[in-house]
Amino acid sequence: MNWDIAKGKWNEIKGSAxxxxxxxxxxxxxxxxxxxxxxxxxxxxxxxxxxxxxEREVDDFIASL
Structure with a gap:
């Protein structure tokens, strides 16, 4: 997942974060x-x-979604 998608789905992703x-x-x-x-x-x-x-942790987190 890239950051444009992550930003749009932030409410869904917050739980995983x-x-x-x-x-x-x-x-x-x-x-x-x-x-x-x-x-x-x-x-x-x-x-x-x-x-x-x-940065590495956050990027790895988003890439894993």
Missing amino acids: RERWGELTDDELDEAQGEREQLVGKVQQKYGKTKAEA
Whole structure:
């Protein structure tokens, strides 16, 4: 799946994202609104990852859907 599709289906994908990153709140996922950079930033902040690590995780997550 690419990011254009993910953004359009964000409400459906949020549940999977919540399972993947359990520390992210529903409000934080709502704030991301399917935007890659927003989600990368949230993952980076919550999990203390580097930007490259967070980008790789987020990209792998979307590719797996």
